[in-house]
Amino acid sequence: MLLLTIELIFFGLYGRRFLTADNGVNIIRHSVEIGMLALVMLPVILTGGIDLSVGSLLGLCAVLFGKLWRDVGVAWPIAAVGSVVVGLTGGGLNAVLITRLRLPPLIVTLSTYSLFRGLAEAITQGTDAFTGFPESFLFIGTGEWGGLPAQAWLLLMTGLGIALLIHQTTWGRSIRAIGFSAEGAEYAGLPVQRRVACAYCLAGAMAGLAALTYTARFGTAKADAGAGYELAAITAVVLGGASIFGGRGSVAGTVLGVAVLGVLGNGLTRLPATLSTASELSGIVTGLLLLASLALPRLPGMLITSTATACERPRSTS
Numbered sequence: 001m002l003l004l005t006i007e008l009i010f011f012g013l014y015g016r017r018f019l020t021a022d023n024g025v026n027i028i029r030h031s032v033e034i035g036m037l038a039l040v041m042l043p044v045i046l047t048g049g050i051d052l053s054v055g056s057l058l059g060l061c062a063v064l065f066g067k068l069w070r071d072v073g074v075a076w077p078i079a080a081v082g083s084v085v086v087g088l089t090g091g092g093l094n095a096v097l098i099t100r101l102r103l104p105p106l107i108v109t110l111s112t113y114s115l116f117r118g119l120a121e122a123i124t125q126g127t128d129a130f131t132g133f134p135e136s137f138l139f140i141g142t143g144e145w146g147g148l149p150a151q152a153w154l155l156l157m158t159g160l161g162i163a164l165l166i167h168q169t170t171w172g173r174s175i176r177a178i179g180f181s182a183e184g185a186e187y188a189g190l191p192v193q194r195r196v197a198c199a200y201c202l203a204g205a206m207a208g209l210a211a212l213t214y215t216a217r218f219g220t221a222k223a224d225a226g227a228g229y230e231l232a233a234i235t236a237v238v239l240g241g242a243s244i245f246g247g248r249g250s251v252a253g254t255v256l257g258v259a260v261l262g263v264l265g266n267g268l269t270r271l272p273a274t275l276s277t278a279s280e281l282s283g284i285v286t287g288l289l290l291l292a293s294l295a296l297p298r299l300p301g302m303l304i305t306s307t308a309t310a311c312e313r314p315r316s317t318s
Contacts, residue, residue: 011267031262037233048246049105056116058226061211066130066221084208091204095197120223141216179246
């Protein structure tokens with residue numbers, strides 16, 4: 001909350017037309033896909049895992065949605081269902097490799113990160129892009145309803161659903177227990193592998209849904225859709241107070257993390273040209289924020305350990 005307040009004050013003072021209603025709507029509109037991915041990244045991280053493939057899977061789902069609509073000729077609602085099914089399948093692949101073969105989540109999702117992006121590039125041959133979608137579909141990404149961007153309602157429903165799942169159900173309590181100690185959770189009789197698999201499948205399905213809002217917002221589906229979104233989603237979750245080692249985190253904190261990144265990305269584009277090279281600086285600051293959020297919680301323990309070591313060191317006698 002403090003970091004978000006500092007951002008609002010700084011960009012409000014130095015950003016061009018930053019504190020306006022139109023810009024607020026713009027920030028929300030551009031934060032939806034990362035917000036959706038961050039919300040489903042939270043259960044994965046709570047189990048002590050990680051999913052580096054969600055951005056690439058978003059791109060693959062977007063490309064296949066475009067291909068189903070343009071080349072196969074199916075109606076866009078049916079193609080949209082296909083996008084979510086493809087996402088669920090990709091998440092299921094991660095789940096099988098992690099839970100059945102007991103492979104490390106970092107290695108598995110790094111591999112599927114490359115696999116999904118490679119498939120998207122192979123389908124489009126690196127250059128093809130799907131455009132010309134009907135207005136009824138584009139409304140999801142560009143229209144407004146009830147004073148908010150249309151896709152913001154999808155983000156709101158996602159947030160409420162994940163909040164209920166994590167904070168109000170035994171499923172949510174069980175994945176926290178898995179994050180603290182998977183072995184202890186198994187001894188307690190929890191279906192550890194099933195819970196972990198469910199978290200990765202949920203992340204995959206949400207990548208398919210986020211692909212639809214992304215495509216509707218930009219009006220195009222291409223292979224590089226969602227590039228870098230996995231880093232932004234992980235950063236938002238960790239900025240929100242979740243432990244990268246699992247067991248601790250909240251939906252409210254994740255939403256704050258998404259807000260910090262959304263305001264940062266928008267605010268940098270509104271600074272005077274002499275102060276900002278927006279896209280480059282945004283990547284640098286996001287990386288620094290992730291490093292800081294990982295390192296700062298460990299500093300007190302390091303200081304205590306160093307102090308204790310210094311106190312225990314025997315003094316030399318003359």
